[in-house]
Amino acid sequence: MRRFIALSLVVAGVLVTSPPAAAGGGTLIRRTSYGIPHVLADDYRGAGQGLGYAFAQDNACVMAEIVVTLAAERSRWFGQENEASDLHHQRLNQSSVVERQLARGPSKQAKDLVRGYVAGFNRYLTEKGLPTACRAYARPITEIDVWRRVHQVAGLTGSEGFQEQLVSAQPPGSAVTAPARVATERPGSNGIALGRDATVPGTGMVLGNPHFDWDDTWRFYQHHLTIPGELDVSGAGLYGVPVVNIGHNDRLGWTHTASEAQTITLSKLTLVPGDPTSYVVDGKAHRMIAEQVTAGGTTRTLYRTPDGPVVEDDRALQWTGTTAFVLRDANHGNLQVVDQWLAIARARSVSDLHKALVRHQALPWVNTLASDATGTAYFGDVQVVPHVTDEQRTRCDAGTPIGLVVLDGSRSDCGWGSDPDAVTPGRLGPGRLPHLVRRDHVSNMNDSAWLANPAAPLTGYPSIVGDVGTERSARTRVGLDMIGTNDFTLSTLESAMVGNRNLTAEQGRAAVVAMCQANPSLPANDGQLVDVRAACAALAAWPGTGDTGEAGRGAYFWRSFLALTGRPGTSLWQVPFDPADPVRTPRGINANDPGVQRAFAEAVRMFAAAGVAVDVPLDAVQQYEGIPIHGCRGPEGCFNVISVPGPPRPDAEPGIPHGTSFVMAVELTGNGPRMSSMLVYGQSADPASPHHTDQARLYAKKQWVKGEFTEREIAANPDLSVRRLR
Incomplete structure (x- = not known):
């Protein structure tokens, strides 16, 4: 029989005492x-x-x-x-x-x-x-x-x-045009889990910072679910899914980051000559499965094989008279994620968490970072990954270099394998997936698992899980530098999150300013000289962060200039990437490189063409319902990601397409959790709601919402309201 503690609440001036x-x-x-x-x-x-x-x-x-x-x-x-x-x-x-x-x-x-x-x-x-x-x-x-x-x-x-690309895939000669593969901002995140050796009080701490689209349907909703004796979990979940995706209970806190592990593969089909809807496997012809689909006033015949649907774009994945491509998704049919997140919510320690991940193996495309009340930190990429070994990738490579695994579909031995410890056949078993337990720290900023802790590199895993020995993003490097050898308190962890450091500016702004001060006119791509003095002055005065207000003048020009330095022929870094020093390289902008100088001049031109001042403050280009939003882009080396692109366009709106959404900083102590959070766009997407912009205003001032977890904390909230559903 459950034991209930009494709950006393003041609702509309009436004392209400009831079981919980x-x-x-x-x-x-x-x-x-x-x-x-x-x-x-x-x-x-x-x-x-x-x-x-x-x-x-x-x-x-x-x-x-x-x-x-x-x-x-x-x-x-x-x-x-x-x-x-x-x-x-x-x-x-x-x-x-x-x-x-x-x-x-x-x-x-x-x-x-x-x-x-x-x-x-x-x-x-x-x-x-x-x-x-x-x-x-x-x-x-x-x-x-x-x-x-x-x-x-x-x-x-x-x-x-x-x-x-899936619904436009049609045999050669079709009137349906194959679309281009357009790159968009994918889900991303920062996650830091600290163990007892990295915190002043010797506790565990977690910082969760998912980066998602700010579009209404992909927002997070913050909530707390309690079933006495069974479940007590607080955090946030994506709209329409009744679980906590990122959160904490009384002993464990966790967050997720988008994993570099690939969850889909492509198969390159060899087609039967003269019949583009038939393909050959091991010398035997098979007909594609035709599916007639009617939706949106359109009826279209779409094609698939037992492995998945045919996919096409206008570049590397064209459906020709000899080849076609099939997309196989390891998460097709994955409804076990609800049980997976419930199991995580019930875990009381890092050990329990890992067992829950292994038992269900249903996380769809994310790493997990966690810490518990013993001060033990955890990283794991135990999720859904197709069973494709490196030997198989080499043997079955279809010769289509597009950044995805493309296997030879004409051979049955090139299909997915399986491991005896895999929960679902066709996936890599947990024993082939990386995890790490530490007393100091682990982190992930969307690069592979390799440097979850640079002191203990994760290597020896199948390459479909992620690469090793390659250049880390500027966001990963700034995150690792933020952690450094610091001993954190919850307050300093919060401050690190909203410090708005910009690693590329820290490493290169002074050199760029010296260059443009010495060269008040720089050649653009067409050789024409451009007066760059105003932009140079803006960068000289800018403190090099992603803050708003007067401190943000010059930040948007830096972002726009940096985005143009990636063109061929530009040697951006003074010190190139060194796999023996992956946390500190590459570094130092090579301001004397002609390509860097042309990028600077082109950025000035683009601002002029858009009618935007080169010292425009971030306030003017990063707003949510008129509220200035601090932060900057990941490629700049920013941890607090706000993905407003540069250079400017004349028709650009100052909205936020993607970036920091729900932020959670939690400390797990022997006396229970201490948590602070920010749901930047608020609980409601309805502009008429009082909870549409209330947290954005807090975020703009770098203020946090104090988490309330215990019955006593909830009852003491000055804004408490209660509704009973019988």
């Missing part, structure tokens, strides 16, 4: 400052109900858009430019992949959580009616809608990112 869950009937939703819901329930269904209700209060229209997207109805409501999305999702829906995987399990707890989430969301709609802003397309949601969202999240960096 359904002993008095129902689920409690306690909202604290900034609209953060703390859901207290007897079971998983109740926890899901409370979360679904709270999320509907804040973001019913965003969920309606998610549902419309996954139901393949975007074209109807948002325009014909959504045809590719509709065809892609209708194809998935026709395949019944979600329904088939549901029949095989997730667990009862996971299903109850989703069932409750749907009930809570729909209850809010029943009580309040459909929101006016989305009444035309909003409807009550179903469990299948939520499980489709789970599947979409699992495939985010796989097939979900190749929608146009």
